Amino acid sequence: MRSPMFYKPSIWRRILWVLSITIAVLAVAAVATYGVRLYLRYAGQVKVNENPTVTPLELNLDPGIDYKNIASDGALYFYSAESLKIMNASGKLAEDSSLKMNNPTAVIKGSHALFFDLRGHQAVVYNKAKRVNTITVDSAILLAAVNDKGYVILVTEGDLHKAAVRVFNPGSEEIFKWNSGNLSVISADIAESSKDITVSALNTDEGTIKNHIIMFNLTKEKPFTNDTYENVIYSVVRYSGSHLYAISSRDTVIYNGYGKSTGTALYEDRELIRYLLEDDRLTLIFSGSETALGSYAEIKNYNHRGEQTGSFTSQQEFDFIDAEDGIIALNTGRVISILDSRCQEKRQLNLNTDLRNLLFFGHKSRAVGITASGSVLIQTGA
16 A cells, blocks of 8 residues: 655745745735825825805895894894894895994894893894894893894893893793892803703802803793802803813813703913814914914814814914814915814815805805805805
């Protein structure tokens, strides 16, 4: 019987086999390296749209009148002491009327716009292009706010007290009033639920600054939260999403609907120059720091816990900035940069048009650009 035969490859075949494996590994490594280089080359590049869709809107502004502008989710408002012009979402002029206010001031929340006469006695509310409420008070209006259900909070000049905080429903009925006593009210807002309000007020009677953040349920006389902060001024309190944001020059304290602080966004000695708030997203714009050489501003996003979620450094001065549904738009000359919710630049729009302002118009893919003579509708591509 023959023994089984065993085949032993020659040494050369073994060498060729090892060489083949080595060449294959090197080829895979080369392809991977090339892919990484391509990614690094193009990942940091921003898409530039040289021909964005820009449509002029048919609006003629009266010469010699200094118009201010503001946009809600469904309307664009041009206003002055002499007149109010409203464009609807289709870009058509929906109203051309007079406000009859000496010092008209406007605030927006959702589809509602509130116009009030600063130190005057009248406030009017629009839902998109329709006037839905008129409120007249005896005392001078110091500040005001509106929510997206049309409820209005007015802070009026007091008599025996420094101020009165008053809430009106969409039917012009006063449903809540609180006299501030010796406290000076510097900001106030009403929650989207129309059930709660928050007031920021100062007490300087003892020679020091004490800032009170006071929260009320409109069905009760006494507040459910009254937190005191020393040597800091929270000049802005605003509801956004399900939280309340108290903004000062050194930090932003964030509260939930139960009046408990959920976090604080610290500025780390940076100078705050502007803020944006929408749907529990806080965007803070700081002046450029020494660590970011040559930067004009640092834009940072925070969540409702005060945690930073994104950052962008602008190397040049910008004229305007706005946010909608997590998208941020700002300009460098005629170029608009579009940032995502983490402040990463995703695209640039080269308008070839000088804008004085840009406002998102009810959707992140659509914005209105304000020019010297009118306005244009811009498709942002977001």
